[in-house]
Amino acid sequence: MTIENNPGQENTNAGDQQQQQNQQNQEQTKSPSTVQEFHDAAISATEAWQADPSNEELKTKAKEAVTKAKESYATESKAREEAEKKKKEEIKSPPAEYKNLKLPENSPLGKEHLERIASEAKERGLSEKDAQDLLDRDVALIATFKEKQIEETKQLSDQWLVSSKDDKEFGGETFVQNAELAKRVVSRFGSDEFKKAVNESGLGNHPELVRFCVRIGKAMKEDQLVMPGSQTKSEKVPIEKKFYPGANKE
Numbered sequence: 001m002t003i004e005n006n007p008g009q010e011n012t013n014a015g016d017q018q019q020q021q022n023q024q025n026q027e028q029t030k031s032p033s034t035v036q037e038f039h040d041a042a043i044s045a046t047e048a049w050q051a052d053p054s055n056e057e058l059k060t061k062a063k064e065a066v067t068k069a070k071e072s073y074a075t076e077s078k079a080r081e082e083a084e085k086k087k088k089e090e091i092k093s094p095p096a097e098y099k100n101l102k103l104p105e106n107s108p109l110g111k112e113h114l115e116r117i118a119s120e121a122k123e124r125g126l127s128e129k130d131a132q133d134l135l136d137r138d139v140a141l142i143a144t145f146k147e148k149q150i151e152e153t154k155q156l157s158d159q160w161l162v163s164s165k166d167d168k169e170f171g172g173e174t175f176v177q178n179a180e181l182a183k184r185v186v187s188r189f190g191s192d193e194f195k196k197a198v199n200e201s202g203l204g205n206h207p208e209l210v211r212f213c214v215r216i217g218k219a220m221k222e223d224q225l226v227m228p229g230s231q232t233k234s235e236k237v238p239i240e241k242k243f244y245p246g247a248n249k250e
Helices: 007-028 035-051 056-090 111-124 128-165 172-189 192-201 207-219 239-243
Strands: none
Touching: 035 056, 111 128, 128 172, 128 207, 172 192, 172 207
16 A cells, blocks of 8 residues: 655654754854854844744744844943043043152253153143153163263274274384373373263274373473372473473573
8 A cells, every 4th residue: 555645744844854953053053252253143043044934943042142142242332432431531630740750870861851751741641650651761762872872982992992003103012102101191190080081982092192192201201200199209390391491491
């Protein structure tokens, strides 16, 4: 005996299989946690319901997914607005005076620079912390410039030393002796400020300064070029008499 299939029953079975498949797909989907994930979940649920409009369960799930997506977006928007509001509240009005600005010890920048930074910060409506950041920036720039200047001065001083050692007048084999003579002249007649300037600038190696000091030394007697603190019984002749011996003659 032949059993005929009922078309209505086949449609029902197909619908049940589709429903089960949709349920399995949704169960396998990870729970959304971001706005984008809620948005994607709402689209997927809506598409599943549109594929089977008569399925009330899919319809309910699609509506729930859309609602959650809207709520997620609203929550994120509110959080973003609150964060922006909090940030604005943290921006305080600039202080009337910037009394706590500080410079590091031994900084070449002084009170005038502090006043300039305070004035600039006030015009720009900056907090005291931002004003200190500006000051620290300037301190760092000055330190970098000073380090570069010291390095360049050292390189130039080294070049002068090479030129002095090769000088035809006082260099070569007699350089050590002449350099010592030049040092004694500086030590004998130079002030502390002069000595400091010569050492810090590297000019002590400059050929022309060495030449100048060597010529002074050679124009004077050896016993006139004693180092400070040493003693000598020799009569000291004023330097002007060495250069102008007839100046006091009548």
